[in-house]
Each structure stands twice: as C-alpha cells, then as structure tokens.
Amino acid sequence: MTIRTETVELGFLAIPESESAVPGVVMVHDVWGLSDHTRDLAKRLANDGFAVLAVDLYRRERAVEIENPGVWMREMSDPQVLEDLRDAAGFLSARAQTNGRVGVVGFCMGGMYALMAGCAQLGFAASVPFYGLLSHRHGILHDEAGLDPERKPHEPLAMASELDCPLLAFFGDADEFVPMDDVRALERAFAAAPAPAEVVVVAGAGHAFMNDTRPDAYRPAAAAEAWKRTVAFLREELAG
Secondary structure, eight states: OOEEEEEETTEEEEEEOOSSOEEEEEEEOOTTOSOHHHHHHHHHHHHTTOEEEEEOTTTTOSOOOOSOHHHHHHHSOHHHHHHHHHHHHHHHHTSTTEEEEEEEEEETHHHHHHHHHTTTTSSOSEEEEESOOOOSSSGGGOOTTOOOTTTOOSOHHHHGGGOOSOEEEEEETTOSSSOHHHHHHHHHHHTTSSSOEEEEEETTOOTTTTOTTOTTTOOHHHHHHHHHHHHHHHHHHTOO
8 A cells, every 4th residue: 555654743754655544543652752663553554544633742852861761761751742742633624534433552651641641631532551650659750759740640551441432452471660560450450341342462562562673672472463453453444
C-alpha cells in the first residue's frame, strides 16, 4: 500500500492512499520522544490501512535532554498530555480521509498514556497500550517525597475501572518496570469497568519487546504476534 507522510503541528502523520475512508490511530511515543522508531511504527500501521498521527508530546520543549527518565516522567503533566491526545483524536476524526473513528496506541510511557486516554472519556473508540507504567506507589514513577497532584492527579491503575472503550493491553512477564502484581491488579480493575478489556501477558518478554532498535529487548516472534493482534483488534473496533 502506498502511504503519504508529513510533519504537522501535532507530530508525524502517515496516511494510506485509499479511495475509501480509513480509521484513525493516535500513536504515543515512549519517554525518549518522537523517534525514527516511532515514525517507523506509524508508517507500518498506515501500511496496514490506518491514518496514523504519531503525536509529539515534547513539541513545546525548546530542548529535550533526558538524563533520568524516571524524573522526566514524574515531572510531566498528565492532564496536559491527555489534552494533547484529545486534540490529536479531533485532528484525525476531522480529516476527510478518515471514517471518524479513532483509536490510541502507545509504548512504555506512551502505553501508560494510551491506557489513561482510554479511561478519560476523550472520544477514543479503542486503546492498545504496550507495557504501560501502572503505579505511582513503587517503581520508576514513585517519589518518596510525593508527586505533584496537579501534574499527576491519578494513578493509571486507579483509572482502569473507568475504561470507556475496548482495550487490548500487552505486557511481558519479565518486565523490570511493570511487575506482574501490577498487571494482575489491572485485570481486577478492568473487571469492574464499563468497557471490555483483554490483557495479554507475553512469556519471556521484558520491557520494550516491540522495539527492534534494541536487540537486548526486542523479541521478534512476540512482537510479530502482538502486532497481528493489534491490527485485527483495531480493524474490528474502528470499522466505520
């Protein structure tokens, strides 16, 4: 399939050339920003028949120098990010090339925000978080001094019971940043949610198992299967 790409104010846009309207997907990058890897994933998803906007969450920053990813993420404003994702969804749904239905896909930090976006009534019709961070109580998002309640008003796990669109989530059982106890807590929270959710635990995979630029983390077979399931899920949920 032939696709067209361009840089827009909100990020990187990849759209297939199609005579019929296609679903939209907002893609959310990891903590390292809108990288070539994220653009490659956006183009890959566009080649599968979706209009993809890989949003640039750092576009307001004059310079991005991340020495400690945990500190960086703890200082990010979740309400601002969710507003950016709402704007990205509106951007896609308003385009003549799309069918008006928009999903959200994210990786690591972006997976956390994809999960939160699916619980925040932003207008998304589907959510696919990959190994999203879940807890403020421990791990990389934890701060013994406490988090700024304006920047971090809600723990991702605490939002899960408010899920308002179908969701398919992927985690590795060897993820050093997302312990399985958190994943099981997420499953319990989803059980009380008004929208359906499926959590897939990938045996033998750690964090960033989709990232083919990281040989230490990439798991080709698991990544291929997860991508196949993602495309099928998005096609079903975002059909016009």
